[in-house]
Amino acid sequence: MEDKDRAASSDPTADAExxxxxxxTLAADDSDGAYLFPGDRERSILRExxxxxxxxxxxxxxxxxGLWKPVQSSLTDSIEPVAAAPSRSNNxxxxxxxxxxxxxxxxxxxxxxxxxxxxxxxxxxxxIRQPRFAFMxxxxxxxxxxxYRWRKYxxxxxxxxxxxxxxxxxxxxxxxVKKRVERSSEDPTIVITTYEGQHCHHTVGFPRGGIISHxxxxxxxxxxxxxxxxxxxxxxxxxxxxxxxxxxISQPCQAYDDAEGGLSAMMPLPADVSSQSQPSTDEGLxxxxxxxGMRIR
DNA sequence: CGTTTTTGACCGGCGC
DNA sequence: GCGCCGGTCAAAAACG
Numbered sequence: 001m002e003d004k005d006r007a008a009s010s011d012p013t014a015d016a017e018x019x020x021x022x023x024x025t026l027a028a029d030d031s032d033g034a035y036l037f038p039g040d041r042e043r044s045i046l047r048e049x050x051x052x053x054x055x056x057x058x059x060x061x062x063x064x065x066g067l068w069k070p071v072q073s074s075l076t077d078s079i080e081p082v083a084a085a086p087s088r089s090n091n092x093x094x095x096x097x098x099x100x101x102x103x104x105x106x107x108x109x110x111x112x113x114x115x116x117x118x119x120x121x122x123x124x125x126x127x128i129r130q131p132r133f134a135f136m137x138x139x140x141x142x143x144x145x146x147x148y149r150w151r152k153y154x155x156x157x158x159x160x161x162x163x164x165x166x167x168x169x170x171x172x173x174x175x176x177v178k179k180r181v182e183r184s185s186e187d188p189t190i191v192i193t194t195y196e197g198q199h200c201h202h203t204v205g206f207p208r209g210g211i212i213s214h215x216x217x218x219x220x221x222x223x224x225x226x227x228x229x230x231x232x233x234x235x236x237x238x239x240x241x242x243x244x245x246x247x248x249i250s251q252p253c254q255a256y257d258d259a260e261g262g263l264s265a266m267m268p269l270p271a272d273v274s275s276q277s278q279p280s281t282d283e284g285l286x287x288x289x290x291x292x293g294m295r296i297r
Numbered sequence: 298c299g300t301t302t303t304t305g306a307c308c309g310g311c312g313c
Numbered sequence: 314g315c316g317c318c319g320g321t322c323a324a325a326a327a328c329g
Contacts, residue, residue, distance in 0.1 A: 153320095153321070153322075153323095154320070154321060154322080156318090156319065156320070156321095158319090159317090159318070159319090165319085165320095167320070167321075178320095180320090
């Protein structure tokens with residue numbers, strides 16, 4: 001059916017040089033101000049990925065020079081990650097619900113009765129999305145290196161976009177973090193990366209330097225704290241941004257309270273990361289990372 | 298040979 | 314109820 005998928009998934013290896021030209025924009029939940037995007041499509045994409053982005057946010061600031069500016073959403077202090085589930089009627093907070101599955105994702109290994117031909121995953125069990133956030137990266141490389149290892153588990157054609165969307169899962173068997181990557185249909189040089197969940201383990205390290213990347217920090221710490229970490233200056237609403245809310249959404253692979261480390265295996269806090277990761281020479285990984293609004297090139 | 302990617306099918310939610 | 318669409322599964326292929 002969906003054979004349009006394989007459309008033009010740009011060869012990542014082709015233009016490695018372009019990887020140096022990488023700037024990014026973050027879309028977090030409104031707790032720090034939402035970064036809006038040049039096109040409605042991207043905006044809608046990110047609205048879906050991100051909690052609480054106003055549906056009708058009128059103040060989209062997409063300047064001609066391509067500068068995307070942080071916009072204060074009208075949602076002043078609803079940093080509740082509860083709204084992660086878009087428009088569902090369930091009002092339970094995601095606090096302790098680790099989305100779809102029990103840790104091991106119960107692959108086929110378990111007890112899959114042969115009489116169930118379909119992928120009868122936990123039926124009736126409503127999927128509760130984990131906290132997500134997305135950010136945009138100007139890069140020719142689709143899948144940016146972030147210090148974690150990902151396995152691709154799916155690719156779908158995106159409606160109204162020539163570019164497919166790729167789905168990745170953290171290869172750590174105990175980690176349920178997912179990531180999806182797609183290109184902006186309006187600006188093919190922009191990669192929209194969305195993380196869902198939080199890592200409960202360290203990065204595998206980088207080939208050069210072993211620096212924890214910004215993206216990794218994104219993935220593990222999620223929007224509120226992270227954005228504070230990255231744009232301490234740009235955030236006008238820092239006082240509103242009580243990071244306490246973060247604690248409620250950061251669940252380091254809860255349910256994995258095993259020897260692997262649990263909390264102890266968590267990523268360092270962004271503050272720590274900040275002090276040790278100035279990826280000045282990592283152009284091959286995430287490229288030059290600049291704060292939103294400081295687009296390079 | 299183990300791991301990852303590819304890819305068609307399936308499933309569930311949502312809008313009409 | 315039906316169709317669309319996003320997300321996931323899983324077998325097969327590709328890769329190292």
